[in-house]
Amino acid sequence: MRFLALAILLAIGCYFGYEAVEAPDNQLFGKTLVAGAPTEREVALTFDDGPNPPYTDRILDVLRAERVPATFFVVGRAAAAYPATLRRIAREGNALGNHTWDHSHMTLESPAAMGSELQRTDATIARITGIHTHLMRPPFGARDFAVIGEAQKLGYRVVMWSVPLPKDWEQPGDATIAKRVVDNVADGSIIVLHDGNEGILCARDHRPAHDCDRNQDVAATREIVDTLRARGFRFVTIPQLIADADRADEHAKRMAAR
Numbered sequence: 001m002r003f004l005a006l007a008i009l010l011a012i013g014c015y016f017g018y019e020a021v022e023a024p025d026n027q028l029f030g031k032t033l034v035a036g037a038p039t040e041r042e043v044a045l046t047f048d049d050g051p052n053p054p055y056t057d058r059i060l061d062v063l064r065a066e067r068v069p070a071t072f073f074v075v076g077r078a079a080a081a082y083p084a085t086l087r088r089i090a091r092e093g094n095a096l097g098n099h100t101w102d103h104s105h106m107t108l109e110s111p112a113a114m115g116s117e118l119q120r121t122d123a124t125i126a127r128i129t130g131i132h133t134h135l136m137r138p139p140f141g142a143r144d145f146a147v148i149g150e151a152q153k154l155g156y157r158v159v160m161w162s163v164p165l166p167k168d169w170e171q172p173g174d175a176t177i178a179k180r181v182v183d184n185v186a187d188g189s190i191i192v193l194h195d196g197n198e199g200i201l202c203a204r205d206h207r208p209a210h211d212c213d214r215n216q217d218v219a220a221t222r223e224i225v226d227t228l229r230a231r232g233f234r235f236v237t238i239p240q241l242i243a244d245a246d247r248a249d250e251h252a253k254r255m256a257a258r
């Protein structure tokens with residue numbers, strides 16, 4: 001009986017421990033970026049897990065037509081496989097972030113393995129685009145002291161999100177994805193959509209549509225942009241969101257000092 005009670009307690013402890021590892025807004029393991037300034041009428045669209053042609057390109061078509069910049073957290077192996085798409089992301093004014101080499105669960109890796117995943121991805125992005133990104137997002141949002149510590153040691157800002165994930169990968173329909181996002185947006189929000197699936201090389205390996213099809217994200221992107229624009233939001237990259245938040249902080253400090 002006592003053993004059973006202990007086992008149940010342990011299971012509950014593990015569950016909440018794990019929740020904390022993946023909860024996007026907890027700061028238990030170190031400081032991460034969850035949102036921008038709550039005083040700025042702006043949001044940051046971010047796309048994870050690509051490049052994944054042709055869907056990434058279709059999303060880029062929407063962004064270009066709408067004149068909206070976004071931030072793409074790319075998986076190293078996919079970046080290496082699709083250099084033309086990666087180059088286009090950067091050329092069209094979008095920001096890049098590091099989403100590891102193969103979308104592994106970083107909390108299960110040694111710091112050395114983590115570091116080499118990030119550096120290999122960085123070297124690939126830099127070779128193709130000439131850009132070294134200082135943004136990283138851990139796959140599954142999973143992080144602990146070691147993950148954040150290693151990322152920061154390498155000069156990265158760890159970027160999470162504030163709008164609950166719309167579960168776009170389950171392909172619930174573009175209207176559902178868009179509604180889940182716009183219903184939860186506030187000033188300074190960070191939105192996550194997916195242009196790929198864990199960096200799987202869909203086109204190259206001829207993977208089935210249920211693994212790789214991101215047409216709903218293409219349509220949802222257009223709907224989200226139109227709806228939020230009508231509500232007066234601007235769209236910014238993560239570096240711009242950070243710069244605006246820093247400026248808002250400075251302003252608040254100056255006002256407080258008066």
Ligand SMILES: [Zn+2]
Binds near residue numbers: 048099103139140198
């Ligand atoms: Zn991911």
